[in-house]
Each structure stands twice: as C-alpha cells, then as structure tokens.
Amino acid sequence: MSRVNLVGFLPAELEDLAVELGASRYRGRQLATWIYRKRVFELEAMSDLPKDFRGRLGERAVVEVPEPERVTPSQDGSRKLVYRFADGNRISSVVMPDDDRITLCVSTQVGCGFECRFCLTGVMGLERNLTAGEIVGQVLGANRLLAPDQHVTHIVFMGMGEPLANYAALVTSLRILTDAKLGLGYSPRRITVSTVGLVPGIEKLGREALKVNLAISLHAASDEVRGPLMPVNRSFDLKTLLAALRRYPLAHRQRIFFEYVLLEDVNDSPDDAARLVRLLRGIRAKVNLIPFNDWEGAEFRRPPLPRILAFQSILLDAGLTTTVRWSKGEDIGAACGQLREPVPA
Numbered sequence: 001m002s003r004v005n006l007v008g009f010l011p012a013e014l015e016d017l018a019v020e021l022g023a024s025r026y027r028g029r030q031l032a033t034w035i036y037r038k039r040v041f042e043l044e045a046m047s048d049l050p051k052d053f054r055g056r057l058g059e060r061a062v063v064e065v066p067e068p069e070r071v072t073p074s075q076d077g078s079r080k081l082v083y084r085f086a087d088g089n090r091i092s093s094v095v096m097p098d099d100d101r102i103t104l105c106v107s108t109q110v111g112c113g114f115e116c117r118f119c120l121t122g123v124m125g126l127e128r129n130l131t132a133g134e135i136v137g138q139v140l141g142a143n144r145l146l147a148p149d150q151h152v153t154h155i156v157f158m159g160m161g162e163p164l165a166n167y168a169a170l171v172t173s174l175r176i177l178t179d180a181k182l183g184l185g186y187s188p189r190r191i192t193v194s195t196v197g198l199v200p201g202i203e204k205l206g207r208e209a210l211k212v213n214l215a216i217s218l219h220a221a222s223d224e225v226r227g228p229l230m231p232v233n234r235s236f237d238l239k240t241l242l243a244a245l246r247r248y249p250l251a252h253r254q255r256i257f258f259e260y261v262l263l264e265d266v267n268d269s270p271d272d273a274a275r276l277v278r279l280l281r282g283i284r285a286k287v288n289l290i291p292f293n294d295w296e297g298a299e300f301r302r303p304p305l306p307r308i309l310a311f312q313s314i315l316l317d318a319g320l321t322t323t324v325r326w327s328k329g330e331d332i333g334a335a336c337g338q339l340r341e342p343v344p345a
Ligand code: SF4
Pocket: 112, 113, 114, 115, 116, 119, 120, 121, 122, 123, 159, 160, 161, 162, 196, 217, 337
C-alpha cells in the first residue's frame, strides 16, 4: 500500500489522523507544528512524539517535500525551480528576491486550459490539477533551498495554471499557508491569487474570508480586444467580471491588482488606456503593466518604451496607481506566461 504524504493535510486533518491511529488530537497538532512551523520532515526527528505513534504513522504516511530537478539562476537574481513529479509531469516555481523581500511564484496546475493567446503555458493545454500538498510543497521546497536566515516572504499564485480552476486545492493550500498557529503563518496580505476572471470562483473566494490579495489578468479594456486574446471572456465578459469585482469584499486599504500585458498595436494605444481608466472607475485598483516577454513563435511584440510610458502616464494622470513590471527571470524563461516545461522525452 503506498503511503500518503502529510504535506498538504490541514492541521485539523492531521488531528483526525492522530485520533484514527489511537492517539489524541494534541499529537496531530504537534505533527502540524513539526511539518509547517519547524519544517522538520523526518518522522524520526519529531522527538516529542511517542515512538509507537511515530511507528504507526510511518506505516501509513510520509512527509515529503519535493526536491527541484533543476535550479536555473537568472542574471537578475531570480531562480527558476523545476519539479518533476512521480507521474513524470513537471512544473516550475520562481524565487524572486528584491531588497528584503523574497517572492515565490507558485504553480497550481500542470499546464493550463485557458489558452490565452499571449501565453506560452496556454499552448500546452491542461494536464492535471496540482494537489494542495504539491502547492504547499513548492513553498517548503523553496524555503529549504534558501539560506537558513532567509525564507520566502511573499507568495504569488501566478505560475502555471489558473488557481481558481483548481479551487479546492487552492483554498486548502491557502488555509495551511495562512494558519498562524499550526500552519506556515503567512499574513494573507503577503499572498496574491491571480485569476483570468472566473466569476463564480471569485465570488466563492470572497466568501472564504481568507483576506488574500486578488489579482485579475485583465489585459484589455474592451470585450472586442479581450475576447480574441482570452477565450475565458466569452464565458465571463468584462461587465460581468467588473460587477463581481465591485462586490468583492476588500479589507481596509486592500486593493485589487489588475495585470495588463502590453502588446504592441493590440492593447497599447492611448484610447486603450483611457478605456481602462473608465472601466476601473470606482474600484480600489492597482494596475501592473507588463511589457510583453517575447518567446519563440509568439505572434505579439513588446511596445517601444515611449509607448509603454505614455500608456502609464494616462493611468497615473487619472489617479490610478500604476507600475510597470519588468518581469523577473526573462532570460531563464520564468517570466509571466513563460512557465512552460518541455514534455519529458
Ligand atoms: S495566462 Fe494564465 S490562464 Fe492564461 S493560458 Fe497562461 S497560465 Fe493559463
């Protein structure tokens, strides 16, 4: 019988397991503390757990944190970590240090089924969802790779896949990451979930009261432009999406992030910028402009710098907080929309 991996179990599930094995719930809480807080992954090293409990546990379960198959450093200091799972599938996470922050971009699916036309990941189609353990494992795996006095400070769900299309695993992983007592203890304000705009998922997430940040891959300010770029717009057009976002519960001083990849002569004109200003009126918004990252075979180009800056100025003049995000990891194929891994030969 194959043993189950405890990484990805909610603390309450670890308590249930302890009871199932004839121990008290307290033993489950100790187990959670070892795995998520002390980051100890060998059952034998969990010294305050009774030996017989550890023995019974060892027959049923393991604590496995994935080892990256490959780590590719980038000139800008970021590192792409490629993981290979037992089924042969590969995914990537990207560690991006910036002053005293270390941001980790995690994947939620192998591939992606949403086929955004500017995205390399979209080209490969959806293979499968990741489990909560495989998502949390990326954070534990990245932390293990960093120096002992360092750890991932911010987490963005912007890697391979659409997080809200893998809803149950997403929410379980968020609960483990944000549990201050028995989980990894990340402040929800340091976690951002990015979506193409799956309205039912956005509404459900709003009701979970997790208080994590929400980012919308918007990329266009009209259905005419967005529809052909992002097929999801046929299911949830901008009017429906923006209505859901207006209802989304935001904490004090929290804003919704809007990601907008700038594609030359597609969505980068002054008129597009003015339309974006009108679209976001009344929403506490922050816009991240992402100049397109070229990849071989792409049908789009990055706009010239003056056009990027002119677009930004229009948003700034209208009072919209706007940054231009020069993607990290461009030289290692780790920038947004480039997290595709070659299918193993
Ligand atoms: S941009 Fe995101 S949702 Fe769209 S195809 Fe790429 S990974 Fe999927």
